[in-house]
Amino acid sequence: MTLSITMTVNGDRLALTLDDPRTTLLDLLRDRVGLTGTKKGCDRGQCGACTVLVDGRRINSCLALAAAHDGSDITTVEGLAQGDDLHPVQAAFIAQDGFQCGYCTPGQIMSAVALIAEGEAGDDPERIREGMSGNICRCAAYAGITDAVREATRRMQQDERRSA
Amino acid sequence: MTPFEFIRPATLAEAVAAGAEPDSRYLAGGTNLLDLMKLGVAVPRRLIDISRLPGLDRIEAQPDGGLRIGAMVRNSDLARDPAVLRGHPAVAEALLSGASAQLRNAATVGGNLLQQTRCPYFQDPAAACNRRDPGAGCEAIGGVTRGHAVLGWTETCIATHASDFCVPLAALDARVEIAGPGGTREVGMAELHPLPDEDSAGNPAIRPGEVLTALVLPPGSDAFAGHSRYVKLRERTSFAFAVVSAAAMLDMDGGTIRAGRLALGGVAARPWRVAEAEALLAGQAPDAELFDRVAGVLTEGAHPSGQNGFKIALARRIAVRALVAAAAGTPARMPALPGSVFASEGDLTHV
Numbered sequence A: 001m002t003l004s005i006t007m008t009v010n011g012d013r014l015a016l017t018l019d020d021p022r023t024t025l026l027d028l029l030r031d032r033v034g035l036t037g038t039k040k041g042c043d044r045g046q047c048g049a050c051t052v053l054v055d056g057r058r059i060n061s062c063l064a065l066a067a068a069h070d071g072s073d074i075t076t077v078e079g080l081a082q083g084d085d086l087h088p089v090q091a092a093f094i095a096q097d098g099f100q101c102g103y104c105t106p107g108q109i110m111s112a113v114a115l116i117a118e119g120e121a122g123d124d125p126e127r128i129r130e131g132m133s134g135n136i137c138r139c140a141a142y143a144g145i146t147d148a149v150r151e152a153t154r155r156m157q158q159d160e161r162r163s164a
Numbered sequence B: 001m002t003p004f005e006f007i008r009p010a011t012l013a014e015a016v017a018a019g020a021e022p023d024s025r026y027l028a029g030g031t032n033l034l035d036l037m038k039l040g041v042a043v044p045r046r047l048i049d050i051s052r053l054p055g056l057d058r059i060e061a062q063p064d065g066g067l068r069i070g071a072m073v074r075n076s077d078l079a080r081d082p083a084v085l086r087g088h089p090a091v092a093e094a095l096l097s098g099a100s101a102q103l104r105n106a107a108t109v110g111g112n113l114l115q116q117t118r119c120p121y122f123q124d125p126a127a128a129c130n131r132r133d134p135g136a137g138c139e140a141i142g143g144v145t146r147g148h149a150v151l152g153w154t155e156t157c158i159a160t161h162a163s164d165f166c167v168p169l170a171a172l173d174a175r176v177e178i179a180g181p182g183g184t185r186e187v188g189m190a191e192l193h194p195l196p197d198e199d200s201a202g203n204p205a206i207r208p209g210e211v212l213t214a215l216v217l218p219p220g221s222d223a224f225a226g227h228s229r230y231v232k233l234r235e236r237t238s239f240a241f242a243v244v245s246a247a248a249m250l251d252m253d254g255g256t257i258r259a260g261r262l263a264l265g266g267v268a269a270r271p272w273r274v275a276e277a278e279a280l281l282a283g284q285a286p287d288a289e290l291f292d293r294v295a296g297v298l299t300e301g302a303h304p305s306g307q308n309g310f311k312i313a314l315a316r317r318i319a320v321r322a323l324v325a326a327a328a329g330t331p332a333r334m335p336a337l338p339g340s341v342f343a344s345e346g347d348l349t350h351v
Helices: A025-032 A088-095 A105-118 A125-131 A142-163 B012-019 B033-039 B075-080 B082-087 B089-097 B101-106 B109-113 B166-171 B221-227 B275-279 B288-298 B310-328
Strands: A003-009 A012-018 A051-054 A057-060 A073-075 B005-007 B024-027 B046-049 B059-061 B067-070 B175-180 B183-188 B211-217 B228-233 B244-253 B256-265
Touching (some): A012 A025, A057 A105, A057 B101, A088 A105, A088 A142, A105 B101, A125 A142, B012 B046, B012 B175, B067 B082, B075 B082, B075 B089, B082 B221, B109 B166, B166 B228, B166 B244, B221 B228, B221 B244, B228 B310, B256 B310, B288 B310
Parallel strands (some): B005 B046
Antiparallel strands (some): A051 A057, B059 B067, B175 B183, B244 B256
């Protein structure tokens, strides 16, 4: 069966046909839309490498059927930077050594962007670690990841105050 | 995944009609079902997407004081709902102790209530399993059974219920509404989650063509709000299923317990409650010796289904620990590590 869906991906409105309803949102983004920043790790919702924002909320795109997200607004790691200007979370991951091999990093960054937007962890490292527990890092760059999320949180709060 | 047809009905009536067709499954958040489909455990021919059915995503205070929660409410939204945090804080704590933020954003209330066991033999299509294939036998028995049941199991099935959320729900006498071809019926948590017996393996009691539409927290269940905790022991600090867990709730009248509720998770095919254990709490002052006696009655008859005898002592201790935490009072703010025995807040002490 063929299904027609529309999706907004990083601000671009796309009309897509699905030849196979088994297509996950992750496979659609990587194989059809050509955005390979979102990674396939476990493909079972356990590692978080596939984390994207759907209508502003972080989810595991490997456990989401593309067909079930007709009309959704998706943000992937490719949608964060403004040209050459990195998103504060991306900049903080570089500044704080929040990765080693980098495979989990797009998922970590998308998860951190959502965590900061959720506004419940603040600057508390324990709440950040808990809020980031859906993202596994096999290089165990956790200390740098926590520092990066703290730094980005502070910077984004400052930017908000400045623009207010 | 094996191929399937994808259907999105516009109304509940259409969904009920579609679900009655053979080999159909309802899709909500998909966090359990898609995983089972990838494993080859669930092989539906038709997938019926009910995630956007109108009217199932609301949380509504009822005129009688109860709280009605639509089945498509996401776990994260429910855990942040002011009425839940205020009136049923152990429900929010249990939700936040489960899975990850990403999964909680996708997973629904209905999906959580109808989720399948994480028994590795159930999840392995090559293993014999009475839950998947009634009469096939249970390959878990005699296998690797650290995580399996110590209460209410039979030779038919030794699996445990995986949900954290359902543990305080059971303690609160929550009920669910189920729409089906013959109209709507309402069942309690124990009826929804039957224990295994000689003939059946204890799958959720929902029939083809039935849609779980709402969860109802009964009127008066917010009486426990000031003294409600969920405590969960797991093999890593976060994002892990319970080895054992407990929800404890006390309705306090000064220094005296007016009524208490207590349910264990991770020990049986459903959250485990014993009325006689809870009755011991009424009219008493919170006290370590009393709590130990209550936990003893709660775990009476527990016996290993394999390599899991250690869970009996752990279950007894986690029940005491949850009661101690509940007696100390619901924290003003959700703990940084919800449900954790390693929480830095409060004065949880080892027992």
